[in-house]
Amino acid sequence: MIIEAGTHKIWQDFSLQVVSNLNFGEGLIHLKGPNGAGKSSFLTQILLPRLQNNPDFYSLYFEQQMQLQITAVKAYASLMKPRMRIESEADAVDYLLQDLLRVHSAEPRPSFILMDESLHAERVRDFLDKNIPNYCLVFSAHSQLFPEANAIVFKPISPSLSLVDVVTD
């Protein structure tokens, strides 16, 4: 999947300027940059809309605050698999990963996993490495979680514009 170079309008008064075409294939991609630089917006307003309802991919998305997501997954699981207990963030993450594995084995597709400053990145990566052959994990984090990941850097130019570019060093 390619995100084209150019200015992407996110909100009425905020845009992201993608310097060169960004290619999302297989592997790990680390979104770097200060708070407010547009990492979350990039995930939810640019990547997710292209993945959602797209029959070519599977996609997962983990927010930093998972409370509502836990409730949504818990309700879903309790109707699909009664007695399945989902109480914590880890339970919800595990359910989603197992579900991904199940649909992936029935009907393989490239999988995109988006994580926004999630505490579960390592757990998710371990699972993906063991079970899912073709995946792309895009995560925003302030720490250097996985040193081998390719980085995309968000640099605020003004309150209404950030530059988005791959790191080439």
Add this chain to the structure above:
Amino acid sequence: MSSQIKLSLSLLLLLTILALALVVFMDSLVIQLAFFGALTLSLLALRGFKRWLSSHRLILPFLISLSLVYLLFGILRINTQDGNPGSIAYWLQFGLGRVLLFVNSVLAFQLFFSLISFDELLNLPLKIGLMKYVILGKILFSNAFNSFGDITFHQSLIPSQQRLKQSFPQRFKARLSAVLALLLTLSRESRVQGSQIDNRITACHRGTSVGTGQWYQNLGFIVLVTVATMIIPIPIPGGGFFNFGDVMIVFIALHAGSKAGALAGGIGSAIADLLLFPLFAPITLIVKGLEGLLCGLGHKSSGLGRFLFPLAGVALMVGGYFLGEWALPQLGKAVAIADLGVNIVQGVVGFVGGRALFEAAKYLDI
């Protein structure tokens, strides 16, 4: 003070329009046309063209199908009110009057709700024992509408939901799970916010007893029924609309008993009707209240009662609407006939879905 005057005047205006258009001049096509024109112009001025147009999307299919039923009446030469066989021209003219009457009732309430806002209710000089319902109601409504979008977003990203082929039961369960997630969210929210309100009342209004907390659970259920009725209001040929309201009523009654079922069923559904299809509201208040009451008898009974009482409850709903609509002169037999099929589907979905939610919720903390 100004809020009180504004509310009183708006209420007076609403009641006057309702009395004139829906009762005194209900059979006068000219007066109905005049009200339609006046209400439409007022709403255009108050809300603008775009919102005026979007508010009509919901009622249009109902109006078309109601017109078709009247055309059918004419073709079959069904007897008129005088007992003579009616011609197509008679029934079409009669039908046009009734369609306008229906539209006018919707427009009158839209006008009322565009004149006053929910916040103005907060300025009324109500005692805190009553005001707490308004305060928590407002919190829960906005929470429900905000979180439902996020719930469906997260559920759409569950891998099983991304598969191309899904069976009907699976799609139905997925829809149901959005309603269940809303139920979990709102019941948690009503507990947290309700007990906070009670704490403040204890601290700031000495001498006011706060009771047991039952009030916010019941209010949470009322809001849930309203929201479930409104969130997925798919208009159906024939009248009314298909929604998850009955699923919620059957569930609440089984889960919390007859009193909660009757309150949430009656009040929760009637509020939704006032906002969407006000002519049905009086029937809804009684019929859905009784539905909740009857379903709730299954709350404490054993296995078979948990089947039979909800089944009797939804059957009562179907029969109650049919008789109520037939008897109410503003609606009449055309609406009763047109609505019957929809209500049967609605009842079956309510029974199946409500029971499924009840079974699923046994393992959840609600």
